[in-house]
Amino acid sequence: MPSIAEIYASPPIGQLLKVEGWIRTRRTTRTVSFVELQDGSTLKALQLVLSHEKISLDRIEATLHTGASIAVWGILRSTPDRPQPFEIEVEDFILYGEADPTTYPLQKKAHSLEFLREISHLRPRTRTFQAIFRIRSGLSFAIHQYFQERGFVYVHTPILTPSDCEGGGQLFQVTTLALEALPRHPDGRIAYEKDFFGRPAYLTVSGQLEGEMLSMGLGKIYTFGPTFRAEPSHTPRHLAEFWMIEPEMAFYDLDMTMDLAEDFLQFLTKAILQRHREELEFLREHYEEKLIHELEKVAESRFIRLSYTEAIDILNKSGKSFQFPTSWGSDLQAEHERYLVEEYAGQPVIVYNYPKEIKAFYMRQNDDGRTVAAFDVLFPRIGEVIGGSQREERYEQLLRRMEERGMDPFPYQNYLDIRRYGSVPHSGFGLGLERFLLFLTGMTNVRDVIPFFRSAGQMA
Ligand code: 4AD
Numbered sequence: 001m002p003s004i005a006e007i008y009a010s011p012p013i014g015q016l017l018k019v020e021g022w023i024r025t026r027r028t029t030r031t032v033s034f035v036e037l038q039d040g041s042t043l044k045a046l047q048l049v050l051s052h053e054k055i056s057l058d059r060i061e062a063t064l065h066t067g068a069s070i071a072v073w074g075i076l077r078s079t080p081d082r083p084q085p086f087e088i089e090v091e092d093f094i095l096y097g098e099a100d101p102t103t104y105p106l107q108k109k110a111h112s113l114e115f116l117r118e119i120s121h122l123r124p125r126t127r128t129f130q131a132i133f134r135i136r137s138g139l140s141f142a143i144h145q146y147f148q149e150r151g152f153v154y155v156h157t158p159i160l161t162p163s164d165c166e167g168g169g170q171l172f173q174v175t176t177l178a179l180e181a182l183p184r185h186p187d188g189r190i191a192y193e194k195d196f197f198g199r200p201a202y203l204t205v206s207g208q209l210e211g212e213m214l215s216m217g218l219g220k221i222y223t224f225g226p227t228f229r230a231e232p233s234h235t236p237r238h239l240a241e242f243w244m245i246e247p248e249m250a251f252y253d254l255d256m257t258m259d260l261a262e263d264f265l266q267f268l269t270k271a272i273l274q275r276h277r278e279e280l281e282f283l284r285e286h287y288e289e290k291l292i293h294e295l296e297k298v299a300e301s302r303f304i305r306l307s308y309t310e311a312i313d314i315l316n317k318s319g320k321s322f323q324f325p326t327s328w329g330s331d332l333q334a335e336h337e338r339y340l341v342e343e344y345a346g347q348p349v350i351v352y353n354y355p356k357e358i359k360a361f362y363m364r365q366n367d368d369g370r371t372v373a374a375f376d377v378l379f380p381r382i383g384e385v386i387g388g389s390q391r392e393e394r395y396e397q398l399l400r401r402m403e404e405r406g407m408d409p410f411p412y413q414n415y416l417d418i419r420r421y422g423s424v425p426h427s428g429f430g431l432g433l434e435r436f437l438l439f440l441t442g443m444t445n446v447r448d449v450i451p452f453f454r455s456a457g458q459m460a
């Protein structure tokens with residue numbers, strides 16, 4: 001039994017076929033009914049023609065509603081003078097599952113993305129989400145392809161962790177202690193030795209720390225997995241559960257890593273342009289007119305690199321009145337990132353060498369004493385897609401940095417230990433899958449590029 005994609009790829013004209021799918025629309029005239037059938041294999045629908053002589057109008061009207069699932073048998077006929085190249089002349093059909101038109105929420109008209117967010121279980125029935133989830137799948141494949149072809153080892157880092165990689169305290173705590181009756185020490189502290197792991201545990205905010213340990217034996221590794229942040233941010237760019245790709249490379253310095261990040265993003269953009277044309281055309285037509293043009297531009301032009309100090313200088317001289325004023329030492333806000341990318345450069349920008357105070361504890365300290373070898377890749381429309389750095393490989397410096405931050409070194413013993421035995425310069429970065437998908441699909445909210453979103457106050 002061919003899928004609709006296979007029928008379009010090589011139409012078996014004149015043959016009797018069985019096809020299964022969901023009804024996108026039905027239109028009934030006096031003598032015939034036309035049904036558009038979709039099966040998820042392509043965004044294209046297959047036109048079915050049901051003659052009322054062969055199949056009674058009563059039966060059609062009782063069953064063939066938008067959203068219902070059917071199997072049909074019929075002959076594939078070429079239709080050179082119609083908009084679609086062929087159609088199925090239906091002999092018979094069976095109904096798998098009905099869809100009551102008085103309650104089924106998806107009708108022929110276009111629905112807003114906000115409305116569709118409330119029915120995430122039915123979003124896969126729409127072409128918009130079929131296009132997005134196909135691109136998400138193709139992107140995941142291309143990510144593995146890129147690293148596998150370049151000698152990187154795919155590693156699985158744990159989801160349950162004892163430590164806060166980013167030091168931002170945005171952790172979901174995991175416990176089997178009874179919350180209404182927490183065991184406590186006489187001084188009031190919670191008795192974590194009674195908890196499942198005998199110590200506090202959290203959902204990971206990043207696989208980087210374990211990734212570094214693995215790269216110190218395997219050389220070049222990458223992770224690709226779910227990541228959790230209890231950020232109470234109600235923005236279109238933040239999820240509580242998102243997917244991150246984190247390569248980590250022994251013997252790489254900051255420049256090599258920025259080169260890798262740029263090459264990686266260009267490879268992925270080209271792969272989507274080549275392999276997902278149908279989806280991109282659909283999204284361009286319905287959501288973002290400049291989509292394909294923007295992807296082509298990013299695939300071809302070099303990214304602009306600016307040190308943080310240069311970036312601040314450019315922002316100060318921009319003549320713009322930003323909501324958050326800029327001065328050396330302040331973090332770049334979304335409005336600053338967008339100015340740098342969209343107005344100043346007109347293409348992706350890599351900002352590097354940030355003030356150490358606004359970046360994570362593990363980043364390598366530069367000789368100037370005030371910056372670290374960090375970088376962010378900023379993209380049009382979305383801002384930061386990648387954050388990365390060269391890592392502090394010097395034991396003493398790392399320990400001092402953690403002390404300065406008031407961090408408890410206990411959960412980081414193994415992380416520190418790899419600095420004591422054969423430590424080497426090494427670097428890596430993290431790509432936020434959903435952030436990058438915003439760029440590739442033309443969507444503007446990360447909730448629309450992951451099948452079931454989790455964000456503060458919301459679980460789809
Ligand atoms: O900049 P971040 O926090 O860096 C890290 O986690 C490092 N450990 C990565 C590394 O060097 N191995 O996060 C990396 C990327 C961001 O640039 C962004 O694209 C994405 O992850 N990201 C989020 N995406 C969706 N929702 C959130 N709440 C995100 N937080 C970060």
Ligand code: MG
Pocket residue numbers: 376384386387
């Ligand atoms: Mg970051």
